[in-house]
Amino acid sequence: MKRLRVDARLLWGTAILVVLIVCALLAPAVGALMGNANPTDIGDVLATRLVRPLGTDGSGKLHWLGTDAFGRDVLARLWLGARISLGVGVVGSSLAGALGIALGMMAAWRGGATDRVILAISDALLAIPRLVLLLVVATLWGPGLVTVVVILALTGWMSVARLVRADVLGVRALPYVEAAEALGVPTRKLLLGHVLPNALGSARVAITLGIGNAMLLESGLSFLGLGVQPPTASWGNMISGGRDWLLIAPWIALSPGLALILTVVACTLIGDALTLRVDARAQSSRPAAAT
Known part of the structure; x- marks a missing residue:
């Protein structure tokens, strides 16, 4: 029953995301298929x-989700907005995850001063609310799509780095890793071939959950006029605008509010699964490690 429940969460979350991604990819054709005007063309405002x-x-012309104050079709703009919001969420979270994985592995493997410096920077950034960091940097750099993605990457790596650091420390203590080090296996081959694949479980979860969080932060910045510009x-x-x-x-x-909620719920379902x-793999591997 537990496996069925996990699979159901993963299935529903993936299905929702796939539908949203397909709609986002087909966004330029939505207006033509629905017989609507170009969603960014104001046209005859009084008539639309x-x-x-x-x-x-x-x-x-039929408008399935109505039009806005400038006569632009809401459905077409919704799917065009999905391309931006989903793209920012995926790219921002992925870049933050890649940075966190690299720094987490470096901290765990080198230890010493490197570990202390990375942890100190992580603690300092985690002590400041992420939205405050985003607002400050966005104000200094100016609004824009690239700015949002870069800021999300630079302010979202800390949790991933800590998770990867803990996992790498655990994997490094395993007998086969110690044996490989003793045999003189090159560090790069050891890290990429043995340590990293076994230390990515928690990072995958954090990156998946980070997609929804990044989308919320991007929406918050855009709402305040510091993100994607009209x-x-x-x-x-x-x-x-509404x-x-x-x-x-x-x-x-x-x-767009309901679409954002639906996407965050989908990411949460996948992350929970x-x-x-x-956790199940970690519990099943403990007896084997103990023996």
């Missing part, structure tokens, strides 16, 4: 603005 979901504008669509600036119309046209902000699998 604030159309309700499943309503038609002055030219008779007219480029992202879920954060779509929510920001906040003034919540009472009159709530669908403008609700659509991977966590249970990593």
Whole structure:
């Protein structure tokens, strides 16, 4: 029953993400398939603005999720925004994970002053709320897509580094690793061939969960005007653009908000499933290690 529950979480989370990714990839064709105008083309504002979901504008075009205050189709912008938000989440979390894996392995393997310096930097960054770091750096560097990705990578590696460091220390103490070191196996071959594959379980979970967190942070920055800038669509600036119309046209902000929640839930489901699998493998390997 436990395995079925884990598989169900992984299945549902993966299915949601796959659907969102496919829709994001097909975003440029959404407008043409639905018979809608270019989602970034304001057009005749008076004829197309604030159309309700499943309503038609002055030219008779159907808008499944309505239009915004500038007459732009919300569904088409939603999928265009998915490309930005999902891309920022995946790339930002992956870069942070790669940096964390490298620093975590370096700290665990070299030890000494290297370990102390990396841990001290990690502690200092973890002591400051990540959103505050993002706001400060974004203000200094200026808003933009590349800025958001770089900031997410530079402020998200600490947890991954600590997890990898702990796993590498555990793997390094195993007999076969000690034997390989004694036989003079090159460090690079030992790390990449034996240590790293066995120390990535927790890192995979952290990177997966980090995707949802990165998307939330990107949306927060875009909402505040420090992230992706209009007219480029992202879920954060779509929510920001719809906040003034919540009472009159709530669908403008609700659509990207619900999409963001759904994506974060999907990442959480996948992360929970991977966590249970990593824990199960760790428990099953303890008796073997003990013998």
